[in-house]
Amino acid sequence: MTLPAEISPEATSRLLPAPAAGSTPPPRADTRHAPAPAGVRTRAKHAAKAVLKPVYQRVMAPVTRSVDTLARRLEDVQQRLDHLEGRQAATAPARVDRALLSEQVQANTINQSLLKAEFGDVLRRFDDLGMAIAPATGIDGAATRLAEQREQLASLDRRLRLLDERVARLQAGGATAAEPTTPSTPVPAATPARASDVPGFDYVGFERRFRGDPDEVLRIQRERYVPLLADHGPVVDIGCGRGELLSALAEVGTEGIGVEPEPGMAAEARARGLRVEETDAVTFLRQCEPGSLGAIFSAHVVEHVELDYLLEFIHLASSRLRPGGLFVAETPNPASLVVLGNSYILDPTHVRPLHPSLMAFLCENAGFHDVRLNFYSPAESYHLPAVDHDLGEVASAVDSGFRRLNDVLFGAQEYTVVARVGEAPAA
């Protein structure tokens, strides 16, 4: 039956009106066809049917049985399929929940990665801020650095008030206050002159032996400083030697001026077509117009001069650079003890080691803004080995200690202070 049970004769009987007591039931609709009048053709048909019917029944009986069997099997299969589909349908809400949960987890993972990236960016900006405030110690020393600056401001304020009082007394015709004497840097004791037949210190030969392959040194210099200085012409190279760095800057279109007191090297530099002043740094800068230079660079120069000379050099640099100009000085890093006890004392012409914090302080005092320290060439060949943290807490503590020792004993062998002159205030 393909008609649903709801419209079967049994179900339909519920729609028929109940017969009244004692009344005859309504006649059923007669669905049989009225018999046709019998004719020759009809009688022949009936006769043939009477003969063929038994044959038909004998043949069709097994076929009908097979069809019935197949129909029953199909119904069984259909019922089992319906049962399976019913089970799958019952789990549909759970499967939907699982799919939605998977997507939510995926979205959360992506959000987490984005948050990590944002957090990393924030940390980087914190580090930059820390380096800007306190170049030697970063954000950790920012509070101390700011306290120092407050103290400097207070000190300036006190000095200004003193000056105001002196001016007021002078104007009132009072006695001139005695000028406070400023302490001067100690003068080293005089040393006896070298005998005339003893040759001077062969610095060129010394550098050739101990400073390393000159080509490698120059390659590193070009890599570090050409991109930094390229947009800050004219660049003054203090102690330019044979002018290799200035030549590299000229290749990228940046104007350069060399300052080299050694005549032989100055001549070699001029032979490259470079402008070279055969004098010392302070003398050259005194002659320059204020705000006329784009950058002042020196490599392994500042550790060779006395403190007063260094102070004047840095102050002159600050005034001769234009707004946004760069002061770049590379020097050995004495905070790495392997440098202090080895390569620094090897050179007899070194005057004093300059701690990175000291250089940063001197630059800030001279009025530079945005003083940064960049450290290079850690003495990795001396480093104590790393210890696997998976070996336990003791191993972790040992590894942490070794790292600190590596930083103190075998840290960066040289550093560069990069100081910028502040931009001119808006009119």
Add this chain to the structure above:
Amino acid sequence: MIDARIGVAVRAPASDALHAALSRLAERCSVVALSDGGPFDAVVRTSPAGREYAERTVLWVEDAADVPDDPHAVALLAPPAVARALRGTVDLPVVALGPAAVHRRARPIMPFTRSRIRRARGLVGPAVARHLGGTWTWDGAVLEPQAGPTAAGLAAVVVADDDASAVLGAAWSAPVVAPRDVAERTGLPLAASDDPEAEVERLLADETAAAVLARSCRRAFELDHDPDAAVAHLADILVLRPGRPWETGYAAPLDRLGTPPDARIRDRAHAAIHVLRSR
């Protein structure tokens, strides 16, 4: 069942309506998270993919006034009430899914077939079934509650006063006369007049009008109240294979229409299929 793998790309918590629609879909095909990996026959999204290349999208819409524009969308999926508001206003086909399947045994029985069955069963009279105040009547005589489907399947006109009885009548493809609010909630065609008895008289006198109304009621049922029909519509949109290979051809549609097993039309349909496949 349809042989389809539908991906779900819903990042925000799913609303109850969306969960219900996805459950209806999961009852009839494979529904998995997009992050499980493809291939997918379609992906259900609540917002546009935002990429130049993406799978075919079935876009879920819960607010008819806010339909996102997705170049990858091939259909819109919505709760029945929203789907009714969207049809005719958007260029894409709209599939309504949400409520669970009801009246699964119901078959469309058209007015001509109904009258023949009534004659065969000896049911004389105008054959008006009414559901009023929770009670079914047949030409004024009160019926048992379980006789409701029978009445809906054989009546010349069904007068319904609530959503359930109206949907029951529509499931059996009866010409349903219902109040305006019931018709609007269920998506059935609105009556020509507000007087139900006048409407009944009109339909009893005009067989053509009754047949048109019957067809419209059944269509409304298939669009908004029959998840099987909705998913089959979706399969047509996605051009998918039927889940049961033996359901190709005319046998299944003839079964759904209640065609007797020995009807000559089955032989004619089988012959037509044979001719088409042999070409």
